Amino acid sequence: MPRLWGQEASGNCYKVKLLASHLGVPLEWVRIDVTKGESRTPAFLAMSPAGQVPLLRCDDGSMLAESGAILWYLGEGTRFVPQDKLAVARMFQWMFFEQYRVEPNIATSRYWIHLLSAPARFRDQIAAKRDPGLAALAVMESHLGHADGFPGGALSLGDIALYGYVHCAEARRRASRCGRRRAMSRRPPRDRAARRTGGRKAGRVRVDPL
Ligand SMILES: N[C@@H](CCC(=O)N[C@@H](CS)C(=O)NCC(=O)O)C(=O)O
DSSP states (O other): OOEEEEOTTOHHHHHHHHHHHHHTOOOEEEEOOGGGTTTSSHHHHHHOTTOOSOEEEOTTSOEEESHHHHHHHHHTTSTTSOSSHHHHHHHHHHHHHIIIIIIIIIIHHHIIIIISOOTTTTHHHHHHHHHHHHHHHHHHHHHTTTOSSSSSSSOOHHHHHHHHHHTTSTTGGGGTTTTOHHHHTOOOOOOHHHHHTTTOOOSSOOOOOO
16 A cells, blocks of 8 residues: 655645545555654655655655655546646646645745744745735636636646645635535545554544635
8 A cells, every 4th residue: 555654734745635535545644743853854854855745655665755746646547637638738737836836835834824833933934925825826716717627627636736725725715616626625534544553643634724
């Protein structure tokens, strides 16, 4: 069974759990507390050079980091990847957009506010992220004026990638259609395997609004 190192409140980890849940792929969940430096230990860095979660150990023992790469690894050849070459490229267009415009603004603010619980300490940084974060949401909203997803059509890895953080952004109403809520609202089920291994708390990912 693939093993996923992650932290519940991380949208990057949530993306992977959400896709795995849709696909019925069981994941063994190993909880890492990045706020306590658990992703920067020598042992973890040996598996993940950037010292970040999510980190996937594939069935053959290979390690894979970066949420987008993991989504592709799990999703390739499934209904979450379009058949048409241009549609695949457009799916990647939105996945790269997520990493460059959404994740650096919305995810980092969320990290300071909710994981570190230190909004006052990071007040200036959070303020600096607000306009670019809203601008990213506006780009998405504009796209949704003429499409029903990212890129549109059947649910794709682009929808999953963007849903990871946008669904819990403060201005989430702006992108309320992102990922077509009804289909996306399915949350990962409890990870019984992870509960068996080491008693670490796993299961339903709870993501609070930013
Ligand atoms: N681009 C990466 C970002 C991963 C990332 O930022 N992970 C955070 C948690 S959401 C982390 O591990 N932070 C701990 C650290 O950087 O030390 C992805 O999409 O997976």
